[in-house]
Amino acid sequence: MSRMAITLIVGALGVVFDTTIVSVALNNLAEDLDTTLSTIQWVSTGYMLAVFVTIPLAGWAQSRLGGCRLWVVTLGGFLAGSILSALAWNATSLIAFRIVQGLAGGIMMPLMYTLLMQTAKGRNIGKVMAIITVPTALGPILGPVLGGLILSLADWRWLFLINIPFCLVGIWLARRNLPDDRPEAGRPRVRLDTVGLLLLCPGSAALLYGLSQVDGSAGFASAQVLIPLLAGIALVGGFTVRALTRASAPLVDVRMFRHRSVASSSTLLFLGGISLFGSMMLLPLYFQQVRGATPLGAGLLLIPQGVGALVARGLAGRYMDRVGPRAVALVAFAFVAASTVPFAFVTADTDKILLMAALFARGVALGAAMIAPMGAAFVGLEHEEIPDASMITRVAQQIGGAVGVAVLIVILQRNIGDAHTPDALADGFDHAFWWSVALTAAAMPLCLLLPDPPEPTPPTADKAQDSSKD
Template identity: 45%
Template sequence: MTPVLGSGARAGPATGPPPERREPPTVTERAAASPDTTGDAPEKLDRRLYLLTLTVVAGVIMSVFDTTVVIVALDELSRQLDAPLSTVQWVVTAYLLALAVVIPLSGWAADRYGARTAWIAAVAGFTAGSVLSGLAWNIESLIAFRVVQGLAGGMMMPVGQALLVTSAGPRRMGRVMGILGVPMVLGPVLGPILGGLVVQEVGWRWIFFVNLPTGLVALALALTLLPATAPARKVRRLDLPGLALLCGGLVAILYGLSRAASAGGFTGAPTIACLAAGIALLVGFTAHSRGRGDAAIIDVRLYANKVFAAASANTLLLAAAMYGALLLLPLYFQSVRGHGAFDTGLLLMPLGLGAATAMPIVGRLTDRLGARRPMLLGLGCALLGTLAYTQMGPDTGYPLLAAALYVSGLGMGGTMTPNMVATYISLPRSDVPRASSAYGIQRQVGASFGAALYAVVLSRNIERHLDGGPPDPAKLTAAFNDTFWLAFVLTATMLGTALLLPMRAPATVPPRATPEKPAPV
């Protein structure tokens, strides 16, 4: 199939009659025109690409794990720093809000300074923020240093994805994204386990200090292995009004969702005010971006490309369904089965193993078949696993629960990889940095929305089933069963948008008669 720009991909200025118009190369075109491609795109991941992927994973894994590893230490932080739990909660909230603030800026930074420079700065900043967090002398300093961590960590995933997308090309992107996705699904599962072990054995400061050796390794790999990347030839001035509107809207929405989750509902005046302000700011940003076009911090015209739009909708729903399940399952094991945090983490291991099993396999299938069929296969596994949760009882055997978790993990890994590939495959190379920023925003908002929605629905289901009576395992399980039906519906919704993803593998021959000289990676 000859790759074409989606309906929303933007054409460059005309240089002659319409037949001679030159457009920015898509990721597919660039790989086909690459000097290491002779006729067909290479099927194997060469050593250079493996090392590049390893370098990006080494940095991303710190940011992903740090999102969840701190959660199990909140009680210990409250005692050691003599602070109320309501204040200590900002150790997590400030980190997540800082992530949201910097994600829109990552695409512009990669264009302005080059992806390699932006990546190294992000890894260095995250490592420094980790050390400072470990040295914090009170709760206020810890929250401030967590903001430093979040600002650096939020840039790593978008810049890392942009590096890998432009280096892998369309015929290897699935396998590369499969490798990159492993820490994204293992982090929420393994983070609490590692955090609990570290806090129990050596103290809370080491949940931050442990990032120092990892960060130094990631920096060494980046300085040694990352190819030089020149800044974009035409770098536009930073869109400060757009950045203020977008970041302000994201912070307001994420904070409003956080309040909704903790308050058990969306009806509180502060929650409504935050969500309304956030939506208003995002509407203002949309109008601003349409007027600025390419000069906007993120060009909303990207969403006119139906493949990118479908993948974006899936990203929101996937994040909501996945992170919602990762909220419900630990609560079920703890509140119904009576397990502690460490045992709960071990019981969730089949979920991570299933995802880690699926991602490399589905990545190869996506490279060969296109994104649609692997995505549908992954959704089938996710629906089957979620359906099992709706039927579990207070005494359901652990082997059955482990099997359901493994199948759900297969679905989680089987959907993330093809959807990440579909996000970029039809876009011009020049749009990849901005698209990676959009992907990060959608994932963060979807996860926060899912966590808030599941927390509210579960709380109300528990109230309805207990009806003022004492906690009862059977009634609590029924409340979880009803809440998992919401996860089932959210997952099933993706079946429609999955049909808009590419049906075939990307072509290997450039459609243009005179391809441009490939830009440096």
């Protein structure tokens, strides 16, 4: 398990760092490539849309190629996209090559969850989740800082060249350490649900695109938001109806929601995504717009939250295996809401030490709040059900993040209005952070729906183990 975990984490770090590094570089990219911010933001938006297109393909692709070969192929695709992005000659080519990266990255993250969960076979889920979340915990810590350092010391192309060692070492480790799990030669091959693919992938991408276009005074009422949102809802709805009535295996088995573990965990991850990604948008903007910090400075100020999330891994995993995910999630979401409250009172002169202490506490709570429902989703599932659960929970978290960013952007813009002074801007951020607190608190009752804590080991089993040791 440990060698497999290290192998997967090394490869996944390139994907996680790539997302957070680029987020602090949009202004520089717009200047260097002589384009507008509205155009260059597609470097991030196009990547996210591509990720959504391929997430549903992870289960089918694994059944055809096997986990090891699929991991190597997608890591190679991400490497190719990184090299091409570094060689981009204008904004259009950079956006296109970022989409190549996203197509590979969309499969890699749910595949990592699936491989480790299938290896664990339902045992020590808390410990497994602590391992799986290493890349997502390190990304917010190191990504913005690396991005700021690269831009201050070198050309923007190094934002993508830095992925090369992660990819090369990841491929080498995968070929050495991952088991050869290719399907047997005579085994019937799983057919691709082509119609489901044409419904779900564009539908998910349309939903994300619509949410990403929420800006200006019109907010959700604008045509550029409503048209893709309604189209996405119609396509995803059509896929759901078809998947529920389809006799053979659909692209994603939505009947997995009959498991309380999957249904409750996905809902919590959706709300957790709102809190995580929404605040990841608000916090850097506050430090830059109200406090006048540079991108590197904002990244450094956010380090305590990432460190807190890293610390939470071991604690949350240990207590999940002892008391179950329900209690861990309930306490964690309560602390996320409580540790966000100080930001609802921020001014232009709030002490940075106080804010960094609150960020550390929030990071610990947020890390546990994401780990608990992620692990709970796999409780009681069969080996062949794990890929669908991985995809469903991943999509729920990502859509929650898109919703969180969209909603909080509208709230922030409407409260900032024409404000230009730091104090007036801070008042607008106060309102947005209060909404973040409320959305997080809404998740707390749902924590009670997570699976029951594990039953204690019978005394006879313990005695048998002790006698065998003697």
